[in-house]
Amino acid sequence: MKHNLLSQKPKYLLFFICLIPLSRNPTRGETPQVYCTNGTNYTNGSKFETNLNLLLPSLTTNGPLNNNTFYNTSYGKEPDRVYGFAQCMSGAPIGDCRVCLNNSWVQILQNCPNRKQAAIRYYNCLLRYSDWRFFSQLEVNQRVGLYNTQNISDPVRFDTLVRTLMENVSTTAAMNPSRIATGVTNYTQFASLYGFGQCTRDLSNRTCYRCLEEAIGAIKWCCDGKQGGNVYFVSCNIRYDIYPFYPASVNPIRVSIPSPLPDADTPLWNSSPNKSDDVSKQGKKGKTSQSVAIGLTVTFVGLVLLGCFIFLLHRRRKLQEARKQQRHHDLLNNLGTDTDLLNTNISEGSPGEIHKLPFIDFDTIRHSTSNFSSENKLGQGGFGTVYKGMLVDGREIAVKRLSIDSGQGLKEFKNEVILISKLQHKNLVRLLFCCMEKEEKLLIYEYMPNKSLDFFLFDQIKRAQLTWRIRHNIVNGIARGLLYLHEDSRLKVIHRDLKASNVLLDYEMNPKISDFGLARTFRENQGVGNTKKVIGTYGYMAPEYAMHGRFSVKSDVFSFGVLLLEILSGKKNSRSYLAENAQSLLAHAWQLWCDGKMMELIDPILIDSSPMDEVLRFVHIGLLCIQEDATDRPTMSSVVLMLGSKSVTLPHPT
Ligand SMILES: *[C@@H]1O[C@H](CO)[C@@H](O)[C@H](O)[C@H]1NC(C)=O
Ligand SMILES: *[C@@H]1O[C@H](CO)[C@@H](O)[C@H](O)[C@H]1NC(C)=O
Ligand SMILES: *[C@@H]1O[C@H](CO)[C@@H](O)[C@H](O)[C@H]1NC(C)=O
Ligand SMILES: *[C@@H]1O[C@H](CO)[C@@H](O)[C@H](O)[C@H]1NC(C)=O
Ligand SMILES: *[C@@H]1O[C@H](CO)[C@@H](O)[C@H](O)[C@H]1NC(C)=O
Ligand SMILES: *[C@@H]1O[C@H](CO)[C@@H](O)[C@H](O)[C@H]1NC(C)=O
Ligand SMILES: *[C@@H]1O[C@H](CO)[C@@H](O)[C@H](O)[C@H]1NC(C)=O
Ligand SMILES: *[C@@H]1O[C@H](CO)[C@@H](O)[C@H](O)[C@H]1NC(C)=O
Ligand SMILES: *[C@@H]1O[C@H](CO)[C@@H](O)[C@H](O)[C@H]1NC(C)=O
Ligand SMILES: *[C@@H]1O[C@H](CO)[C@@H](O)[C@H](O)[C@H]1NC(C)=O
Ligand SMILES: *[C@@H]1O[C@H](CO)[C@@H](O)[C@H](O)[C@H]1NC(C)=O
Numbered sequence: 001m002k003h004n005l006l007s008q009k010p011k012y013l014l015f016f017i018c019l020i021p022l023s024r025n026p027t028r029g030e031t032p033q034v035y036c037t038n039g040t041n042y043t044n045g046s047k048f049e050t051n052l053n054l055l056l057p058s059l060t061t062n063g064p065l066n067n068n069t070f071y072n073t074s075y076g077k078e079p080d081r082v083y084g085f086a087q088c089m090s091g092a093p094i095g096d097c098r099v100c101l102n103n104s105w106v107q108i109l110q111n112c113p114n115r116k117q118a119a120i121r122y123y124n125c126l127l128r129y130s131d132w133r134f135f136s137q138l139e140v141n142q143r144v145g146l147y148n149t150q151n152i153s154d155p156v157r158f159d160t161l162v163r164t165l166m167e168n169v170s171t172t173a174a175m176n177p178s179r180i181a182t183g184v185t186n187y188t189q190f191a192s193l194y195g196f197g198q199c200t201r202d203l204s205n206r207t208c209y210r211c212l213e214e215a216i217g218a219i220k221w222c223c224d225g226k227q228g229g230n231v232y233f234v235s236c237n238i239r240y241d242i243y244p245f246y247p248a249s250v251n252p253i254r255v256s257i258p259s260p261l262p263d264a265d266t267p268l269w270n271s272s273p274n275k276s277d278d279v280s281k282q283g284k285k286g287k288t289s290q291s292v293a294i295g296l297t298v299t300f301v302g303l304v305l306l307g308c309f310i311f312l313l314h315r316r317r318k319l320q321e322a323r324k325q326q327r328h329h330d331l332l333n334n335l336g337t338d339t340d341l342l343n344t345n346i347s348e349g350s351p352g353e354i355h356k357l358p359f360i361d362f363d364t365i366r367h368s369t370s371n372f373s374s375e376n377k378l379g380q381g382g383f384g385t386v387y388k389g390m391l392v393d394g395r396e397i398a399v400k401r402l403s404i405d406s407g408q409g410l411k412e413f414k415n416e417v418i419l420i421s422k423l424q425h426k427n428l429v430r431l432l433f434c435c436m437e438k439e440e441k442l443l444i445y446e447y448m449p450n451k452s453l454d455f456f457l458f459d460q461i462k463r464a465q466l467t468w469r470i471r472h473n474i475v476n477g478i479a480r481g482l483l484y485l486h487e488d489s490r491l492k493v494i495h496r497d498l499k500a501s502n503v504l505l506d507y508e509m510n511p512k513i514s515d516f517g518l519a520r521t522f523r524e525n526q527g528v529g530n531t532k533k534v535i536g537t538y539g540y541m542a543p544e545y546a547m548h549g550r551f552s553v554k555s556d557v558f559s560f561g562v563l564l565l566e567i568l569s570g571k572k573n574s575r576s577y578l579a580e581n582a583q584s585l586l587a588h589a590w591q592l593w594c595d596g597k598m599m600e601l602i603d604p605i606l607i608d609s610s611p612m613d614e615v616l617r618f619v620h621i622g623l624l625c626i627q628e629d630a631t632d633r634p635t636m637s638s639v640v641l642m643l644g645s646k647s648v649t650l651p652h653p654t
Contacts, residue, residue, distance in 0.1 A: 030123060032107055033120070033144045033232045035142045035234050036111065036112035039117050040116050040131075041115060042116055047076060048082060048131065051082040052075075052082050055074070056108075056109075058073060058075075059084045059085070059105075060101045060105050063097065063127070064094045064098040068087070068091055068201075069087070070087040070200060079131075081131070082129055084127075085127070085135065086101055087126050088124065089121070089122075089123065090124065090198065091180065099124075100123075104120045104122060104125060117130040121237070126200060126234075136203060136204065138207050143218055143222075144231070145222025145223060145230065147230070148229065150228075152225055155224070159219075161185065163216060163219075164257045165183055165193055166197065169183040169197045169238070169255075170197050170213065170215075172253065173197040173198055173199060173208065174206070174208040174209035174212065179199040179200070181197055182197075182253065183196075183253045184253070184254055185254070185256065187242055188393050190393075190433070191393055191395070194240060194241055194242070194243065195252075196239045196245070197236070198238075199236040200236065207235075212238060215237065218231045227394070228240055358434075359435060362435050362437040362440055365389060365435055365442055365444065368399075369388065376388045379501075384401050384402040386398055386400050386401070387401060388447060396447035396449075397447050399444050399445075401442050422491065423485070426477075426510070426512075427480050427481030427510070427511060428481050428485070428512055429504050430445065431444070432444050448504035448505055450504075450509060451504065452503060452514075453503040453511065454499075457566060458570075458572050463570050463603070463605060467609065467610075468609060468614075470509050472614070474511045474567060476640075478563065479560065479639050479640045486637075487635075494551060494552065496551060496555070497515060497559075498540060499539075499562075500567075540558075540559040540562050540573070554630035558630075560636070561626035564618060564621065565626070566585065568601065568622065570603035571585055573585035573586060589619070590623070593623055598616055617650070621634075621650065625639065632653075
């Protein structure tokens with residue numbers, strides 16, 4: 001069946017888009033899947049057009065009212081009759097679906113002008129019209145494939161796993177009245193494979209299953225050898241990947257797939273089942289080939305034995321690893337009794353899984369970083385050195401190896417680990433694993449290919465890559481990440497060391513705040529703390545913190561303000577606020593503000609290519625954040641509001 005699909009000469013447009021592996025947020029800016037069918041065109045001013053113009057608003061209005069079931073209708077008389085279909089997808093909330101269908105209405109006309117048949121699919125909704133009654137009919141003629149660009153290291157085993165999982169998901173989805181299902185299964189010891197499938201709800205259980213089968217068949221066409229993939233038809237779509245791409249509220253069915261073979265020797269096995277066939281065919285040719293056959297058989301048996309041996313070896317190693325992991329857990333559980341942290345019931349994120357921070361073996365990490373070689377060194381942070389590593393499944397990681405004399409005891413370390421693992425936000429760098437063994441303490445984070453903000457911002461050449469659009473996105477991302485730390489997570493977290501080198505950038509230059517080593521948690525109404533040890537980076541520290549060790553969310557706001565001014569000016573605020581004769585960036589900024597010459601502060605690269613009113617507005621917000629009196633500084637929620645809205649009038653900074 002899959003061969004049919006692959007060899008079919010496409011009568012239609014095939015789209016092939018490269019997916020950037022981002023968890024899919026149903027937002028504006030999402031690229032929809034558009035299916036325009038060639039067929040005949042309607043002409044401007046025709047009856048068909050009139051009917052279509054009645055149909056689309058009706059679909060947009062009524063589609064969301066059906067609680068994620070579909071809405072179908074038709075307008076006009078044959079031959080100008082137009083049939084329409086709308087459905088909220090993926091269990092989208094009504095509000096999101098309404099916006100989505102409204103978008104679809106505009107987009108379908110723009111993307112498929114004058115077409116008599118067209119469909120458009122967003123994450124949240126699907127809209128389709130046609131000149132024939134297509135309801136409940138399978139439509140798999142046009143397909144769209146998207147894939148995760150990362151290669152998989154063991155494609156053969158992975159492919160089997162994907163198929164088995166997706167079979168289960170497809171069957172479950174087809175049986176489910178809502179025609180949607182998710183599943184998850186173990187991939188490696190550390191990673192899971194997640195699957196998702198859904199059909200439009202007008203399909204019967206059989207038709208839905210057929211559609212999903214076609215989609216599974218198309219995986220090879222779309223996403224062979226990749227870590228994840230999507231196949232979209234008009235009638236259904238599937239997706240799989242090695243990270244949980246659906247919202248945290250979704251609780252996927254755990255699918256147990258007996259894994260008969262370990263990774264290493266899979267290729268051997270996969271090529272062997274048909275060996276005996278080949279042998280018998282060759283057998284008819286003559287005597288020489290008989291000895292070849294015997295030779296092959298012997299080799300085959302040898303391979304089987306070898307396979308068994310490797311399998312046993314692997315299993316023993318696995319058992320040892322499991323025991324080791326158990327010891328780690330025991331250790332962690334026995335450490336201290338910081339019940340405040342342990343008992344804090346975090347409600348965000350999905351329950352269970354996410355907060356069970358996986359431990360990883362020290363030797364695995366040592367191996368992945370080539371024994372912490374200097375070539376793999378990414379940088380030196382306050383608490384230790386950061387290395388780049390690669391796990392056996394091909395995932396890149398950043399390993400923070402805490403220096404033994406950092407003064408961070410086991411308990412502090414444990415606190416940090418628990419804290420970080422509970423904080424999940426797209427603008428916070430994600431902790432993947434942790435490792436504690438003997439004297440070694442390691443934190444393993446997702447790897448950020450674009451390093452940190454200072455790397456770009458304070459480099460004469462690289463700075464040019466930071467266009468206004470990118471800087472705008474970075475500023476907003478940092479603000480949201482910080483807001484999450486301050487207010488949206490139940491634990492109130494003060495970062496205390498926000499600076500350009502602690503803002504990491506992913507492949508799309510999205511900012512992620514890192515290094516919560518200094519963060520402390522606060523219970524409600526305990527917003528202000530006092531500390532003996534002042535930790536932080538001069539230049540970013542609020543005066544009350546630098547001088548009196550008093551810190552609060554407002555000292556983070558100060559650091560944010562400094563960072564914002566650095567981003568806008570492209571200059572580093574190297575001087576401490578405390579320095580005498582301070583002609584620091586901040587003092588300079590104040591001076592220019594008072595003289596009304598703000599333009600001189602702005603990075604010249606931005607001047608001609610950016611909306612100046614917006615840039616100056618950001619400078620203004622930056623100045624509000626670095627006001628000397630902490631009470632005058634806005635909270636991060638006001639900052640986010642001010643950054644996002646042109647209509648909020650800003651107070652005068654003092
Ligand atoms: C459909 O359109 C594409 C280009 O727009 C063309 O290459 C293809 O031949 C057309 N197919 C049919 C059946 O008209
Ligand atoms: C219909 O219109 C599209 C774009 O306007 C054009 O590419 C296509 O060739 C037309 N098809 C026919 C059959 O005229
Ligand atoms: C139909 O009208 C739209 C604008 O309403 C125009 O863009 C398009 O070119 C017209 N198509 C034809 C075939 O005249
Ligand atoms: C919509 O569906 C959900 C679950 O499928 C159900 O809990 C809810 O009551 C339904 N709402 C309406 C208005 O039918
Ligand atoms: C909508 O679809 C259902 C199921 O396929 C069909 O029975 C019904 O007639 C359709 N409604 C309209 C208005 O065509
Ligand atoms: C739909 O989009 C139009 C503009 O295209 C807008 O005026 C209208 O408010 C939108 N409606 C909804 C419900 O979003
Ligand atoms: C994936 O593998 C292909 C060849 O199989 C190679 O060309 C490509 O660069 C690899 N991509 C990555 C991200 O490793
Ligand atoms: C599939 O649908 C048919 C007809 O609606 C029904 O008779 C059958 O029981 C369904 N099968 C399953 C497994 O739900
Ligand atoms: C999917 O997997 C789960 C767990 O292994 C199993 O209980 C269920 O029966 C499977 N469903 C199908 C349709 O195979
Ligand atoms: C999947 O992995 C988890 C943790 O690594 C383990 O507890 C569980 O037994 C595994 N499940 C299967 C079916 O192998
Ligand atoms: C094994 O051989 C049979 C018949 O020659 C063929 O149908 C099948 O696809 C082959 N399997 C593999 C895994 O090559």
